[in-house]
Amino acid sequence: MMLTDPSKKYRPAYQRVDLPDRTWPNNTISKAPIWMSTDLRDGNQALFEPMNAEQKLRMFKALVAIGFKEIEVAFPSASQTDFDFVRGLIENNLIPDDVTIEVLTQARDHLIERTMESVRGAKKVIVHVYNATSPVFRQTVFNLDQAETKALAIHAAKKIKEIAARHPETQWTFQYSPETFTATELPFAKEVCDAITEVWEASSTNKVILNLPATVEVASPNVYADQIEWMHRNLARREGVILSLHPHNDRGCAVAAAELGVMAGADRVEGCLFGHGERTGNVDLVTLALNLYSQGISPNLDFSDINDVIRTVEECTRLPVHPRHPYAGDLVFTAFSGSHQDAIKKGFSMRQEGEFWEMPYLPLDPKDLGRNYDAVIRVNSQSGKGGIAYLLESNYGVVLPRRLQIELSQVVQVLTDESGSEVRAQDIWQLFNQQYVQVQQPYQYVSYKPEHIDENTEKVTLVVEQDGITQHWVGQGNGPISAVLNAFNHASLPQIEVVSYEERALGQGASAKAIAVIELVDKARNVSTFGVGIHDNITTASVQAIVACVNRLKAVEQNRQVA
Ligand SMILES: CC(=O)SCCNC(=O)CCNC(=O)[C@H](O)C(C)(C)COP(=O)(O)OP(=O)(O)OC[C@H]1O[C@@H](n2cnc3c(N)ncnc32)[C@H](O)[C@@H]1OP(=O)(O)O
Numbered sequence: 182m183m184l185t186d187p188s189k190k191y192r193p194a195y196q197r198v199d200l201p202d203r204t205w206p207n208n209t210i211s212k213a214p215i216w217m218s219t220d221l222r223d224g225n226q227a228l229f230e231p232m233n234a235e236q237k238l239r240m241f242k243a244l245v246a247i248g249f250k251e252i253e254v255a256f257p258s259a260s261q262t263d264f265d266f267v268r269g270l271i272e273n274n275l276i277p278d279d280v281t282i283e284v285l286t287q288a289r290d291h292l293i294e295r296t297m298e299s300v301r302g303a304k305k306v307i308v309h310v311y312n313a314t315s316p317v318f319r320q321t322v323f324n325l326d327q328a329e330t331k332a333l334a335i336h337a338a339k340k341i342k343e344i345a346a347r348h349p350e351t352q353w354t355f356q357y358s359p360e361t362f363t364a365t366e367l368p369f370a371k372e373v374c375d376a377i378t379e380v381w382e383a384s385s386t387n388k389v390i391l392n393l394p395a396t397v398e399v400a401s402p403n404v405y406a407d408q409i410e411w412m413h414r415n416l417a418r419r420e421g422v423i424l425s426l427h428p429h430n431d432r433g434c435a436v437a438a439a440e441l442g443v444m445a446g447a448d449r450v451e452g453c454l455f456g457h458g459e460r461t462g463n464v465d466l467v468t469l470a471l472n473l474y475s476q477g478i479s480p481n482l483d484f485s486d487i488n489d490v491i492r493t494v495e496e497c498t499r500l501p502v503h504p505r506h507p508y509a510g511d512l513v514f515t516a517f518s519g520s521h522q523d524a525i526k527k528g529f530s531m532r533q534e535g536e537f538w539e540m541p542y543l544p545l546d547p548k549d550l551g552r553n554y555d556a557v558i559r560v561n562s563q564s565g566k567g568g569i570a571y572l573l574e575s576n577y578g579v580v581l582p583r584r585l586q587i588e589l590s591q592v593v594q595v596l597t598d599e600s601g602s603e604v605r606a607q608d609i610w611q612l613f614n615q616q617y618v619q620v621q622q623p624y625q626y627v628s629y630k631p632e633h634i635d636e637n638t639e640k641v642t643l644v645v646e647q648d649g650i651t652q653h654w655v656g657q658g659n660g661p662i663s664a665v666l667n668a669f670n671h672a673s674l675p676q677i678e679v680v681s682y683e684e685r686a687l688g689q690g691a692s693a694k695a696i697a698v699i700e701l702v703d704k705a706r707n708v709s710t711f712g713v714g715i716h717d718n719i720t721t722a723s724v725q726a727i728v729a730c731v732n733r734l735k736a737v738e739q740n741r742q743v744a
């Protein structure tokens with residue numbers, strides 16, 4: 182049960198950072214940090230079933246293809262699978278020269294030895310050792326005081342250095358993480374980190390990675406940024422340190438924490454694709470990278486086939502990517518709601534190739550991620566005319582006049598309200614045809630015969646069927662449209678007039694058809710509506726549009742009488 186007063190049970194798990202002259206709020210990110218993917222380690226350790234060898238290799242290759250240059254490939258002392266995987270990468274020469282593998286170990290001798298054994302013969306390795314430094318962990322998990330905690334870390338650092346020295350064939354980088362950093366007293370975190378960089382002799386030519394994890398995210402991201410800026414300013418041998426972030430997402434702010442952390446002075450970010458990892462996950466590297474990209478900054482990671490990346494990650498982890506996942510989810514470039522659709526449709530029609538991408542509601546061009554525009558607009562009961570018009574335009578090349586868009590959207594709305602579900606472009610096209618094109622009652626168009634009388638006069642004989650009886654109506658006007666209207670006026674609807682008329686090509690080349698859209702008003706009854714004709718011949722399309730429109734006017738009239 183939730184407590185009415187949680188203050189009796191919970192209190193902030195971090196200590197206030199005294200940094201009144203903090204600088205990070207004024208900074209912007211102008212280049213990509215160094216990325217480190219821990220999909221095969223932190224991501225892997227948080228799965229129902231850890232990846233098998235085949236899945237691990239597939240994931241490794243995908244990470245390389247995306248462009249990661251640092252990849253934490255395993256916790257080799259955890260299992261034979263992890264150990265063998267590392268050996269397999271090395272022995273089968275599967276690590277590209279520009280990629281450095283990373284391995285993680287606890288600060289325990291036998292685990293360090295096994296870890297170092299796993300990477301024997303590799304060209305470049307980051308050895309990553311950790312121990313938790315926060316008060317709760319010191320007391321609860323380790324039963325160690327501060328000095329003992331520091332000594333544990335120093336001992337492990339020395340051990341790693343010693344073993345590495347025996348293998349000069351490998352280019353080593355050492356990494357230390359004070360696990361639970363965000364809940365650790367900052368001066369103590371600095372003290373341990375400084376001791377480690379001293380052991381490893383960090384310098385500008387011998388860089389050491391200090392990774393400051395939000396093992397559990399315990400505060401808002403500005404606090405993490407303060408903590409990082411404090412460390413950035415106060416660490417000894419800063420010139421010899423690659424300052425790294427490792428945010429988890431317990432409060433849902435990992436992406437923000439990473440971004441503010443980079444603004445605060447960090448050089449490197451560890452995380453997983455789509456935010457995999459323990460509990461709520463590690464920071465999502467896809468989102469971080471594409472946040473940069475959409476600001477015009479190259480992330481140095483390639484997500485131009487995002488669907489392929491999703492497929493690989495889903496198949497390897499057996500966890501689905503959420504449909505609303507930033508940039509990647511199936512629905513993130515989709516607008517259902519009317520005003521969004523309207524704005525996007527206008528954005529697309531105004532946009533010229535080569536211009537900056539300034540598209541309402543779409544922060545990034547789906548095409549840059551290998552997506553197309555097919556799903557950008559989808560129609561349900563929340564949709565409006567813009568979306569419907571967009572679907573007809575993008576799928577069938579039909580550009581509708583604004584008033585017809587409004588009319589059609591009401592027809593579609595009835596359908597979506599009744600079904601309660603999405604309607605597809607084909608459904609709308611079918612409805613459009615039923616309602617505006619193939620309207621054959623009471624008059625079914627049969628043919629028309631034009632006759633040129635003189636420069637200003639066209640005569641037309643319109644043949645229609647009404648209740649199985651063929652009618653021949655003759656009309657005259659200054660063109661085929663006015664002549665057909667005149668024929669109708671003689672026959673039955675004496676006061677129809679044209680409100681608007683548009684004709685366009687539908688499709689391209691030899692197979693192009695003409696589409697004619699006419700709006701007629703029946704003045705006597707004060708009703709107006711649209712009719713549409715589609716035919717190879719533009720005049721035939723126009724005549725068919727008139728017949729369809731007259732039929733619709735009749736239907737409106739009948740509906741009124743019934744009402
Ligand atoms: C925040 C993170 O994600 S850190 C990475 C966590 N990932 C993993 O743990 C996945 C792989 N781990 C494993 O497979 C196992 O934990 C192993 C094989 C490494 C070790 O297993 P075990 O020897 O059974 O130890 P176990 O995992 O239970 O760890 C607990 C012991 O290690 C100690 N320990 C835990 N972390 C560390 C550390 N970083 N450094 C030193 N000792 C540690 C604990 O204090 C405890 O000691 P105790 O038994 O004397 O009380």
Ligand SMILES: CC(C)C(=O)C(=O)O
Nearest residue numbers: 311358360361394396
């Ligand atoms: C080992 C460390 C970096 C870790 O995974 C964490 O603190 O979350």
